Amino acid sequence: MSSTTETRELFSKATTPEGDVKALTKLRMKAGAITSVVETEGDNWVIVSVWNVFDQQ
Amino acid sequence: MIASRKAVLVLIVTGRTQNIDDYPLSAAVLDLEAYQFAGSLPGAVLGTAADAKVKDDDAKKQIFEIQRKSIVAAKAARDLLDALLDSIKALSDPDAIALATTPPVQNAVVDNLLAARDPGGTQPWLRIGSAAKQALNMMVSFASVDDLAKWKSVLP
Numbered sequence: 001m002s003s004t005t006e007t008r009e010l011f012s013k014a015t016t017p018e019g020d021v022k023a024l025t026k027l028r029m030k031a032g033a034i035t036s037v038v039e040t041e042g043d044n045w046v047i048v049s050v051w052n053v054f055d056q057q
Numbered sequence: 058m059i060a061s062r063k064a065v066l067v068l069i070v071t072g073r074t075q076n077i078d079d080y081p082l083s084a085a086v087l088d089l090e091a092y093q094f095a096g097s098l099p100g101a102v103l104g105t106a107a108d109a110k111v112k113d114d115d116a117k118k119q120i121f122e123i124q125r126k127s128i129v130a131a132k133a134a135r136d137l138l139d140a141l142l143d144s145i146k147a148l149s150d151p152d153a154i155a156l157a158t159t160p161p162v163q164n165a166v167v168d169n170l171l172a173a174r175d176p177g178g179t180q181p182w183l184r185i186g187s188a189a190k191q192a193l194n195m196m197v198s199f200a201s202v203d204d205l206a207k208w209k210s211v212l213p
Binding site: 007054 | 119123124129132135139171185187188192194195198
């Protein structure tokens with residue numbers, strides 16, 4: 001069983017400025033992501049965020 | 058170091074179950090040397106880096122790829138999301154649990170994300186304030202722009 005979850009959010013480079021995507025990573029961190037970075041994948045920006053399991057107690 | 062030795066030991070034990078063609082003596086000797094090296098100080102140093110990669114690989118076992126619209130990243134949406142995250146943080150534990158129990162919108166992607174972060178399947182956001190806030194953060198973070206407005210209507 002995985003102890004972390006990775007989300008990959010794809011945004012088209014044609015319609016989304018890189019600055020907007022980078023700014024969104026800060027909100028992913030504020031929401032509790034362990035890490036959140038922007039990668040590039042072909043025609044897309046990809047926000048890669050890693051999340052821990054929920055508090056259990 | 059222990060994890061590295063165990064990893065090599067698994068190779069050896071697995072190899073012992075194979076026939077001589079599939080796991081020849083030369084391979085066994087190499088594995089034994091690796092087993093010895095994994096227990097040494099240099100091996101431990103290298104093992105630390107290897108362990109980090111294992112953890113990285115582990116982190117990628119549950120990957121969710123989500124196609125987003127550009128408007129989700131636009132400043133107005135970010136400002137709203139920022140404000141919603143602040144509102145969630147300020148919720149009392151009972152209010153957070155109540156909202157996480159009956160959110161204003163249903164989202165299949167979010168449901169899958171919640172399940173992924175709840176490997177025990179205990180749904181802690183239904184009874185633990187901090188977990189409820191973590192869940193609410195996920196719900197608003199992966200909401201559509203239209204749904205953000207619905208969240209705004211139920212958060213103080």
